[in-house]
Amino acid sequence: MPLSDRIAKLRDYTWSRTGAFYERDYHFSLGRLRHADQPEPLQTALAFAHFCEHVTVNLRPEELIVGEVPRRDEPLPLESCAPLANLPVHLAAEARLQSWERATLDAHTHIAGIMTGHMQIDNERVLTEGLTGLLAAAQHYLDETPAEDIDRRAFYSAAIISLRAAIRFAERYAEFAESLAELDPAHRDDLLEVARICRKVPAQPAETFREALQATWSMHLLVAAETSAGHGCFCPGRVDRFWWPSYERDLAAGRLTREQALELIEAFFVKMNDWNVNDAPSNIILGGQDAAGREFTNDLTYLCLEASREVHMVNPSVHLAVSEKTSDEVLEAACDTLLRGDGYPAMFNDELILEGLDRAGVAREDAVEYVPCSCVEITVGGKTNAWVASGYVNMAKLLELVLHEGTDPVTGIQAGLRTPPLEQLNTFEKLYDAVQAQMRYVVMAHLSLYEKLQEAQKARPFPLLSCVIRDCLERGRNIGDGDTAARYVFTEPEAVGMTNLADGLAAIEKLVYEEQRLTLGELREALAADFEGHEQLRLMLLNDAPKFGNDDDDVDHFMTELTDLWHQLVLAHRSVLRGNYLPGYLAWMMHAALGEHTGALPDGRRARLPLADCIGPAQGRDRHGPTAIVGSLSKLDLRDALAGVVHNFRFEPLVLSGAGRPRFLQFLRTLFARGGAQAQINVISPEILRQAQRHPERYRDLLVRVAGFSALFVPLAAHVQQEIIERTTHEVV
Numbered sequence: 001m002p003l004s005d006r007i008a009k010l011r012d013y014t015w016s017r018t019g020a021f022y023e024r025d026y027h028f029s030l031g032r033l034r035h036a037d038q039p040e041p042l043q044t045a046l047a048f049a050h051f052c053e054h055v056t057v058n059l060r061p062e063e064l065i066v067g068e069v070p071r072r073d074e075p076l077p078l079e080s081c082a083p084l085a086n087l088p089v090h091l092a093a094e095a096r097l098q099s100w101e102r103a104t105l106d107a108h109t110h111i112a113g114i115m116t117g118h119m120q121i122d123n124e125r126v127l128t129e130g131l132t133g134l135l136a137a138a139q140h141y142l143d144e145t146p147a148e149d150i151d152r153r154a155f156y157s158a159a160i161i162s163l164r165a166a167i168r169f170a171e172r173y174a175e176f177a178e179s180l181a182e183l184d185p186a187h188r189d190d191l192l193e194v195a196r197i198c199r200k201v202p203a204q205p206a207e208t209f210r211e212a213l214q215a216t217w218s219m220h221l222l223v224a225a226e227t228s229a230g231h232g233c234f235c236p237g238r239v240d241r242f243w244w245p246s247y248e249r250d251l252a253a254g255r256l257t258r259e260q261a262l263e264l265i266e267a268f269f270v271k272m273n274d275w276n277v278n279d280a281p282s283n284i285i286l287g288g289q290d291a292a293g294r295e296f297t298n299d300l301t302y303l304c305l306e307a308s309r310e311v312h313m314v315n316p317s318v319h320l321a322v323s324e325k326t327s328d329e330v331l332e333a334a335c336d337t338l339l340r341g342d343g344y345p346a347m348f349n350d351e352l353i354l355e356g357l358d359r360a361g362v363a364r365e366d367a368v369e370y371v372p373c374s375c376v377e378i379t380v381g382g383k384t385n386a387w388v389a390s391g392y393v394n395m396a397k398l399l400e401l402v403l404h405e406g407t408d409p410v411t412g413i414q415a416g417l418r419t420p421p422l423e424q425l426n427t428f429e430k431l432y433d434a435v436q437a438q439m440r441y442v443v444m445a446h447l448s449l450y451e452k453l454q455e456a457q458k459a460r461p462f463p464l465l466s467c468v469i470r471d472c473l474e475r476g477r478n479i480g481d482g483d484t485a486a487r488y489v490f491t492e493p494e495a496v497g498m499t500n501l502a503d504g505l506a507a508i509e510k511l512v513y514e515e516q517r518l519t520l521g522e523l524r525e526a527l528a529a530d531f532e533g534h535e536q537l538r539l540m541l542l543n544d545a546p547k548f549g550n551d552d553d554d555v556d557h558f559m560t561e562l563t564d565l566w567h568q569l570v571l572a573h574r575s576v577l578r579g580n581y582l583p584g585y586l587a588w589m590m591h592a593a594l595g596e597h598t599g600a601l602p603d604g605r606r607a608r609l610p611l612a613d614c615i616g617p618a619q620g621r622d623r624h625g626p627t628a629i630v631g632s633l634s635k636l637d638l639r640d641a642l643a644g645v646v647h648n649f650r651f652e653p654l655v656l657s658g659a660g661r662p663r664f665l666q667f668l669r670t671l672f673a674r675g676g677a678q679a680q681i682n683v684i685s686p687e688i689l690r691q692a693q694r695h696p697e698r699y700r701d702l703l704v705r706v707a708g709f710s711a712l713f714v715p716l717a718a719h720v721q722q723e724i725i726e727r728t729t730h731e732v733v
Contacts, residue, residue: 001259003310006062007266011311013060014273015700019071024225026076027051041461041478045158048226048464049165057176059194061187064210064267065217066173066194068274069225093452104445107408107415108597109401111590112391112449112493114457117227118374120237121468122382126219127212127242130204134467135163141476152476158463159473166222166464167203174198209256212246213268220282223465224275233389235283236272236316237371237381240300247300258299265300265307272315281317281709283372287330288321288350291365295325305333309340312701317709319372322672323350331665335656338681343705346376346680349672353378356639360580362488375586375709376644376678377492383470385479385486385577387454388643392590393446395562396497396598396611398438399504402431403524406438410599417441422520428513431520432505436565443569446493447581454491454576458482482577489579492643494586495566496594497611499548499618502562503603506555507545527600530607542604549617550624551631560635563615567640584643585615589706592720610723613706614646619726626651626667626730634674645677648705650729653683680705682727689713689725 003011031050035043059066097105104110125134142156174195181191200206201215216236224234250256272282286301308318320326320334334345357367362380371381377388400409401416402425408415419434458480466472466479470487477485511517518537526534546555570583591611599607603618612618615636622629626649638645656664671679682705692699696714704713704724713721 001262001306001310003266004263006064007263007270007311009062010060010267010270011313014270014313017071017274019073020075021069022072022075023055023070024051027054030054039154040459041154041158041463042161044226044461045161045165045463048162049168051225052165052169052222053172055169057172059173059177059180061180061184061191063194064264065214065271066177066198067169067214067218067221067271069221093449093456096452097449101445101448103413103415104442105449107397107411107413108394108594109397109408109415109442110391110393110446110449111594112446112453114390114453117224117233118235118377118388119379119384119386119469120235120371120373120381121219121223121465122470123216123219123237123239123468124242124382125470126202126468127206127215127246130206130215131163131167131202132204134473135160135167137473138163138467141473145476149476155461155463155466155476155478158461159467162226162463163467166219169222170198170202170218206246207249209243209246209250209261210264212243213264216243217268217271219468220272221274223462223468226464227462233275233280233282233374235371235373235381237283237285238288238369239284240286240298240304241296241369244298244300258303261300262303262307265303266311269307269311269316270313273313275315280315281375281711282315283317283319283374285319285321285348285371286345287326289323289325289354289368291368293325295323295327296368297327297330301330302333305337305345308342308344309337312340312342312703314703314710314712317346317375318344320345320347321350321353321370322347322668324669324673326350328665331668332661335661335664338683339653339656341682341684342703343680343682343710346372346678346705347668347672348372348376349675349677352639352672352675352677353642356642359640360490360582360642366487372644375588376646377584377586378582378642378644379490380488382468383487385469385482385489385579387450387491387575387577389586389588391446391450391491391493392496392588392594393442393493394497394594394598394611395439395495395566396500396504396594396601398435398442398501399508399602400527400599401438402434403520403527409528410597422524425520428509431508435501435505439562439565440569443566447570447573450491450493451576458577480577482575483579489575489577490582490642491575491577491579492582492584493570494584494588494590494643495563496585496587496590497598498559498562498566498585498615499612500601500603500605502548502555502558503545503618503621504601505558506547507541507602507604510545510554511540523602527602530600538604538606541602545603547603547617547621547623549622549629549632551628553635556632556635559615559632560637563636563638563641567637571640582640582642584641584645586644586646587611587613588709589720592717592723596719610719613723613727614648616647616649619723627670630667630671630674630676633671633676636675638675638677641677647671647676647679648682648727649679650682650684650727652685652729655730656681656683682724686725686729689721693718693721 031047035046138159177195206212369381374389379386406416406418425431472485531538546552595610702713
């Protein structure tokens with residue numbers, strides 16, 4: 001059904017918002033200055049309370065779900081004092097880097113940083129207990145904590161201040177709605193209902209469906225505002241589960257129709273785009289199975305899919321957990337949504353992920369609540385302190401280092417392990433050994449940086465967030481305290497450009513060592529020139545050597561061996577926070593960013609171009625259709641790759657519709673049955689994308705799947721747009 005006038009107006013308003021979140025920074029800064037004599041946890045809580053009490057309250061009469069952090073085009077006074085908490089953390093970590101570690105960073109062999117958020121809070125607890133329930137628990141724990149346990153008492157005191165502040169924030173919306181109702185008789189009833197709901201939630205348990213949605217949004221906004229300005233990359237998660245009880249009650253009581261529920265979900269989805277949408281993907285995941293192994297879908301699963309295709313905005317990123325028990329009806333609804341062209345829903349292999357979580361020590365009753373946070377990184381909803389979307393290793397760079405004895409040819413820095421000169425690499429085995437040695441060296445540097453960042457970050461308190469991640473409140477610990485706080489602590493580094501590395505190794509093995517059509521010296525010379533004057537050599541590398549994604553063992557075995565090594569290196573470590581390191585393959589935007597600092601490669605790629613966007617074939621190099629891609633992917637063991645796997649596919653619309661749909665559904669089931677971890681589908685033609693490049697003003701709301709997330713196409717950098725256009729479009733499966 002088409003959008004109602006109400007939702008269409010709200011959507012247009014959200015698209016029109018500009019500016020930055022200066023007001024949040026201002027109130028946090030002022031709050032900190034006024035309480036600078038307090039211990040850090042109390043100072044943070046009091047700054048948050050100042051924000052909740054003083055930030056501008058705004059709502060539109062037609063809104064069904066309310067609450068926003070205002071935007072401004074210009075900074076406010078005191079902006080220079082804003083709590084840019086990530087900057088001191090970076091500086092503290094970088095100050096501890098050894099010279100060899102700094103060299104690996106300067107050469108862009110890897111990158112890591114601080115990204116707070118990227119997790120799902122315990123929405124179910126908020127909806128069933130309300131913040132007053134959490135307040136009562138915090139007060140009880142404070143009363144039971146001995147005076148000499150200063151840290152726990154400070155934690156509980158800060159938690160109480162923050163929970164009361166969050167309740168006060170909602171009360172201010174209730175007061176504002178009541179004041180507007182006196183001035184706007186035409187919307188009086190609607191505004192008084194807003195006031196009633198905001199006085200109730202999130203303070204009290206949610207009873208109605210609308211209350212549940214409002215409580216979910218309020219907490220999403222507040223934990224994001226607490227952690228950093230304008231950072232909405234928290235994930236509502238499994239909404240078809242924790243919204244279901246209120247939906248079912250409302251239907252049974254006759255106070256809600258299915259059409260009204262759809263409009264409420266659409267209003268919630270529009271609200272999810274209040275943040276910087278291209279920078280803050282925020283996920284929901286639908287379907288899957290429960291702890292007993294039964295399929296978990298209900299009417300909300302279908303309503304959320306319908307709302308996604310009707311609202312047609314970046315957020316929320318919609319995902320679907322697919323198991324062998326998932327019905328064709330659910331997959332049909334997913335296809336209907338995919339045909340909208342937004343890349344939603346992305347599909348996740350439920351059985352594979354649950355097996356991986358079991359291997360990571362996650363209890364089954366928790367594991368079935370997993371959520372892809374941020375983009376595709378797997379965490380346990382409401383129970384995980386997640387370090388994701390911040391660490392990336394440039395695997396494509398390893399061959400550059402080997403061909404230059406560990407020196408980065410782009411910067412001239414000795415950035416890697418000093419490996420043998422070319423004349424000593426007289427067998428392929430020696431070259432391959434050197435590549436693996438470089439991987440060990442760079443991964444060691446990467447994890448060392450993570451340790452320094454986490455050590456520097458541990459002291460940052462997040463009192464409100466800690467109240468809604470199990471088991472921080474019960475243990476009296478800030479979420480940053482590691483495994484003494486949250487139930488699970490995952491640090492999830494990503495490998496970028498692994499396909500380029502495998503393709504390059506296959507080309508060298510065949511063309512240099514087996515067929516002797518060129519030497520390593522000639523190859524290095526051509527790469528240094530970015531193939532200028534060596535076009536025939538480039539075409540030979542590109543066309544005469546096997547490429548991953550074509551079910552060819554001559555290259556696929558490299559991917560198998562290299563991914564296994566990557567997993568071993570990451571899984572062998574425990575983080576400073578005493579949690580699991582989990583490997584993954586999310587590129588996000590880093591395949592483009594790291595590609596800019598990577599020279600020409602032996603797979604035929606020119607310098608500075610984006611690296612492979614996923615763990616599948618590099619852009620345009622799959623030559624035998626999607627079934628051959630499945631053949632290659634099935635050789636990889638991705639159970640431990642919980643930091644996320646991206647498999648990008650682009651199909652013509654006819655593949656997902658009409659007579660083509662049954663074959664497409666079988667393709668999906670085959671992909672997952674053979675070990676594929678994820679599938680994200682773009683159903684959009686390259687010609688439309690080219691039209692959007694030529695006439696961006698006509699395609700303001702065009703969405704595309706990038707590398708683990710969807711984004712507006714027009715604002716993307718030109719080289720990212722081109723990389724998406726160059727992906728293979730499949731007409732059949």
